[in-house]
């Protein structure tokens with residue numbers, strides 16, 4: 319069951335990889351860049367720190383973090399889908415950027431007692447893990463003492479709230495029909511299902527506290543459509 323779900327998610331991202339960046343920008347009207355910048359601003363990475371961008375996809379956050387931790391820090395972008403990670407690698411080559419280390423790994427299978435990162439970031443990844451609590455536990459153990467982590471994802475709003483209705487209308491009547499043009503409607507219909515299974519902000523905070531994070535903050539942005547979770551050990 320677990321491996322079936324992991325493989326399903328991997329298949330989705332491998333399949334959409336070549337259209338991923340274009341559709342992200344189109345479907346968010348470019349706002350995803352603003353939200354990712356907001357996450358990085360809140361995390362405040364600084365020169366000399368070692369960061370990991372988990373579920374890095376095509377590497378947007380890795381590139382943003384690198385600008386902040388250079389010239390003495392490091393960034394590792396990690397994803398388990400080969401095709402999407404290849405796009406991150408190509409983007410690095412095109413930029414002449416040799417400083418990000420790209421690794422193909424499953425987050426839930428990473429060696430968890432390393433305490434190697436000062437910071438970990440993740441955008442639109444936590445919702446895709448088979449088990450959010452397990453993912454946060456891994457991240458807790460991968461972070462050095464006083465390390466911090468930040469997550470950007472869709473906000474799971476209260477059922478039938480205005481934000482919830484708006485999100486459903488947008489996903490069903492904008493995202494799915496547009497992705498259909500690219501023959502990817504099945505893959506993009508998955509977003510609504512994944513939000514439904516994703517804990518609401520307050521629940522995410524409880525899970526993070528339970529895992530051991532001392533500082534736990536959750537805020538919504540963009541009319542409650544997106545959520546940012548900030549954690550500190």
Ligand SMILES: C[S@@+](CC[C@H](N)C(=O)[O-])C[C@H]1O[C@@H](n2cnc3c(N)ncnc32)[C@H](O)[C@@H]1O
Pocket residue numbers: 324327328331372373374375376377378379396397398399402423424425426440441442443446447448
């Ligand atoms: C929606 S994409 C987000 C990509 C990128 N972070 C962004 O914001 O554009 C989710 C990514 O998580 C990756 N992913 C999902 N489950 C994973 C896992 N268990 N281990 C590693 N990567 C995973 C997928 O392959 C995909 O690239």
